[in-house]
Amino acid sequence: MTAPPLRLETLSGEALRAALPGLSRLRLAVFAEWPYLYAGDPAYEERYLAAYAEDPAAAVVVAFDGATPVGMASCQPMTSSHGTVPAAFRARGLDPARYCYFGESVLLPPYRGRGAGVGFFAAREAHARSLGLPAAAFCAVVRNPNDPRRPGDTVPLDAFWRRRGYVHHPDLSCVFHWREIGDDRETPHVLSFWLKDPL
Numbered sequence: 001m002t003a004p005p006l007r008l009e010t011l012s013g014e015a016l017r018a019a020l021p022g023l024s025r026l027r028l029a030v031f032a033e034w035p036y037l038y039a040g041d042p043a044y045e046e047r048y049l050a051a052y053a054e055d056p057a058a059a060v061v062v063a064f065d066g067a068t069p070v071g072m073a074s075c076q077p078m079t080s081s082h083g084t085v086p087a088a089f090r091a092r093g094l095d096p097a098r099y100c101y102f103g104e105s106v107l108l109p110p111y112r113g114r115g116a117g118v119g120f121f122a123a124r125e126a127h128a129r130s131l132g133l134p135a136a137a138f139c140a141v142v143r144n145p146n147d148p149r150r151p152g153d154t155v156p157l158d159a160f161w162r163r164r165g166y167v168h169h170p171d172l173s174c175v176f177h178w179r180e181i182g183d184d185r186e187t188p189h190v191l192s193f194w195l196k197d198p199l
């Protein structure tokens with residue numbers, strides 16, 4: 001029997017605030033895995049996600065299994081996102097005010113392959129259009145394919161993103177700092193952008 005589709009809800013403001021503790025647990029669980037290997041801190045996570053609840057133009061699409069959140073994907077105008085993102089666009093002569101920035105998309109492994117990832121893109125693109133933004137962008141960490149930590153069964157998401165209409169721009173990138181599992185300090189990580197312009 002095929003599993004039923006997950007229920008997706010687009011949350012903002014107070015409704016989003018109520019969901020934050022469950023969402024920070026999701027980010028920590030999924031980003032601890034390859035390719036992010038992020039040794040996260042729950043207090044930082046809640047502050048990071050609270051910024052979405054405080055931005056009236058931001059939205060988080062949450063995937064639910066019954067009442068339990070099992071995935072999430074965020075979006076907000078690029079001009080109100082983390083400063084290094086609009087700065088990377090300006091440095092390449094692109095106008096950040098055109099873009100809806102998709103911050104992350106995470107889904108617990110048992111729920112993958114059931115359409116939630118496709119639904120996350122559709123809901124975030126609908127949100128971008130509702131804000132009058134003509135284009136969307138997200139970034140993904142750049143890893144060496146020969147990295148010995150890469151699990152052998154890794155399926156890159158590049159083809160999935162191309163099928164959603166996104167184009168990779170390896171020459172458009174930014175640097176985020178985080179502590180990787182096993183390290184005792186933060187290190188810089190390059191993330192390159194994928195654009196859908198126009199939506």
Ligand SMILES: CC(C)(COP(=O)(O)OP(=O)(O)OC[C@H]1O[C@@H](n2cnc3c(N)ncnc32)[C@H](O)[C@@H]1OP(=O)(O)O)[C@@H](O)C(=O)NCCC(=O)NCCS
Nearest residue numbers: 030104105106107111112113114115116117118119160163
């Ligand atoms: C990115 C991620 C959210 C994708 O989630 P997903 O739910 O597995 O993706 P989907 O099931 O929607 O799509 C996967 C494929 O299954 C297909 N699919 C399967 N069942 C489907 C259904 N019921 N409805 C629609 N599509 C379905 C999709 O069409 C897609 O195939 P396609 O690209 O050939 O069209 C998930 O892989 C993840 O959490 N990865 C780890 C975190 C990460 O790296 N995030 C990205 C950077 S932030």
